[in-house]
Amino acid sequence: METVVSGIRPTGNLHLGNYFGAMKNFVKMQESNHCFFFIADYHSLTTHPTPEDLHGNVKNVLVEYLAAGIDPEKATIYIQSDVPEITELYLLLNMNAYLGELERCTSFKEKVRKQPENVNAGLLTYPTLMAADVIIHRAAKVPVGKDQAQNLEMMRTFARRFNRIYKVDYFPIPQAYNFGEALVKIPGLDGAGKMGKSEGEGNAVFLADSAEVIRKKVMRAVTDSGPTEMNQEKPEPIQNLFTLMEVVSTPDTVSFFDEAYNNCTVRYGDLKKQLAEDIISFTTPFREKILSLTEDTAYLRKVTSQGAEAARESAARTIREVREIIGFKTF
Numbered sequence: 001m002e003t004v005v006s007g008i009r010p011t012g013n014l015h016l017g018n019y020f021g022a023m024k025n026f027v028k029m030q031e032s033n034h035c036f037f038f039i040a041d042y043h044s045l046t047t048h049p050t051p052e053d054l055h056g057n058v059k060n061v062l063v064e065y066l067a068a069g070i071d072p073e074k075a076t077i078y079i080q081s082d083v084p085e086i087t088e089l090y091l092l093l094n095m096n097a098y099l100g101e102l103e104r105c106t107s108f109k110e111k112v113r114k115q116p117e118n119v120n121a122g123l124l125t126y127p128t129l130m131a132a133d134v135i136i137h138r139a140a141k142v143p144v145g146k147d148q149a150q151n152l153e154m155m156r157t158f159a160r161r162f163n164r165i166y167k168v169d170y171f172p173i174p175q176a177y178n179f180g181e182a183l184v185k186i187p188g189l190d191g192a193g194k195m196g197k198s199e200g201e202g203n204a205v206f207l208a209d210s211a212e213v214i215r216k217k218v219m220r221a222v223t224d225s226g227p228t229e230m231n232q233e234k235p236e237p238i239q240n241l242f243t244l245m246e247v248v249s250t251p252d253t254v255s256f257f258d259e260a261y262n263n264c265t266v267r268y269g270d271l272k273k274q275l276a277e278d279i280i281s282f283t284t285p286f287r288e289k290i291l292s293l294t295e296d297t298a299y300l301r302k303v304t305s306q307g308a309e310a311a312r313e314s315a316a317r318t319i320r321e322v323r324e325i326i327g328f329k330t331f
């Protein structure tokens with residue numbers, strides 16, 4: 001069993017793209033690894049320091065991940081700020097993190113551009129906090145996407161540097177967790193590119209969306225004026241609808257509309273109606289779970305307190321050993 005750590009930013013809701021991307025793999029990953037999933041609420045303060053939103057955002061993400069299949073009996077689920085040991089390791093790692101390398105990180109430079117009015121030290125040291133998140137459990141693997149490749153590289157640098165400076169072989173050098181099969185890319189509804197919450201209203205279908213909202217979004221999806229030649233290649237907006245259908249509809253439905261497209265009799269209205277209903281059938285169980293978990297404060301409290309306890313046990317061991325390695329001693 002390998003130890004795997006994954007951090008989740010408490011922003012936004014899960015959409016079908018997240019589900020068929022990372023989420024489904026997380027659910028599989030927890031079966032055969034020692035997984036720590038945590039909600040990165042400290043990290044969120046670097047960009048969203050809004051007390052009124054903080055708890056609600058954390059709760060949202062917690063509820064949706066549980067609804068999507070993260071299982072507290074199989075994995076350790078916790079909230080980053082419930083584990084103060086992480087901040088201690090963060091402080092210690094910062095002593096060996098250099099201004100130049102932190103300033104050169106593309107995510108930092110991007111944030112400087114995006115929020116020039118708030119270039120805080122938390123943004124600068126985001127990579128050391130992220131390294132602390134992972135190496136606090138002496139994890140071997142981190143399931144991160146391409147956008148986090150540089151942060152992963154920084155983690156590796158900090159873990160290696162700690163080992164070198166203190167002449168120990170203490171921290172494993174974390175590696176990317178590879179999901180065997182290629183990740184399924186789910187397109188959005190706006191005719192171009194993948195599903196994403198930042199691509200504009202209506203582009204993404206969220207697991208928590210009501211049937212009514214889903215129908216509206218799908219009926220508004222971008223199409224064209226229809227095929228004019230038999231068996232012509234589908235332009236992107238149309239292919240995107242078929243790709244969505246492939247994940248939520250039966251093979252019969254897909255081939256029915258595929259044939260209709262190929263002989264130029266397809267009616268996009270019918271296709272969208274069918275697609276909307278199939279998406280609804282797929283998301284309804286998730287939505288119901290989300291709604292019931294949202295009400296179940298006692299359960300959420302139990303999950304997060306058990307998660308915090310298990311995470312702190314693992315983290316406290318590391319901190320004890322790290323303090324010894326660094327040379328702290330009690331009188």
Ligand code: TRP
Binds near residue numbers: 005142143
């Ligand atoms: N930076 C990650 C993101 O933006 C979230 C994150 C924080 C994380 N700490 C982590 C991911 C540790 C993996 C491991 O998505």
